Amino acid sequence: MKQQKGVALITILVMVALATILAATIAKHQGNTAESTGYLMRQNQSLLYAKSAEAFFSELLIQDAENSPDVDHLAETWAQPMPPFPVEDGFVSGTLRDESGKFNLNNLVNADGTPNPAAQLWFEQLLVRVGLPAELSQAVIDWQDPDDQITGAMGAESNYYQGLSHPYLAANSKFQSVDELRLVRGFEGKKFDLIRPYISALPSVSTTKVNINTAPALLLASIDKNLDINAVQVALKEKMANLGYFKSVDELWALDAFKNIDQDSKTKISTLLDVKSSYFKAYIEVVLSERKRQFTSDLMRNNKKVYVYSRSLTPIFDIPQN
16 A cells, blocks of 8 residues: 555656646746747837838839939939938938949849940949959859850850859859859959959840949949049039039040040940939838837939849848948
8 A cells, every 4th residue: 555655656756747847838838938029029119110111112213203314313312311210119211222233243244144344344444443354354244144155255154153162053154143153253251352352243135334423432433444543533523513414425425534435445345334313222210119120222224213123131241331
């Protein structure tokens, strides 16, 4: 009888212990679930706030197209930072950057798969300006063109990339994003960082143009190898200091810094220049419960309408300057 009572007591103790462990496990699971649910709710709420900021920027671009359809410049409302807007338990802020003020990598190859000579020459001079070999343009062209023929000494097709320690294939198509350039021969690591501020990867099926009102001085100085970068910088600063902007490409050639470019070069490069923009990138930051979340949205403006063609939740380490 005593032995039976002892077994019963042990059984009861084990059951109590199991019940306690089970209760603790359930409580912990519920706590984790509540925390996860709270995180997802904040994440969704942040995304909704970001989309609201995106809609705000879209409306600014539409209003700008209605008020000044023929020109875009940095003194306009769309180019000014969005001040922090208070929301429940946080705020939303952001800024628009003009992607049309950069060199479009996808201009290097025409729709028929052949290189674009004017764009290639400009890109090669840009490469030299940032400290990279001009011949790297060959690898960028090979990455896009549809064939497997190497363009030149610095060209690279799939057979080159398959020989790397981590092999992959050449895209043989247009760039989907600027970061894709990191995969191209010659643009590894810090070499990519040198040219990153001056390039874009726009989705247009036709050749796009660079807005001279928003383009960096170094990019415009790369139009011709004989241009003096310091003279170009001074000329552009003087123009902006007087709240001025270019109403036509011809006004750029009228500046003293650009007068020495021959007419043939002007004619060729003018096919890649403009004074208005169609592509923008919105950099948006949402702070909720002291937690920061960042978003980017790629916007295309066409016929007084704005379309979002790409979004990213990747953290923004450095917002480019217009």
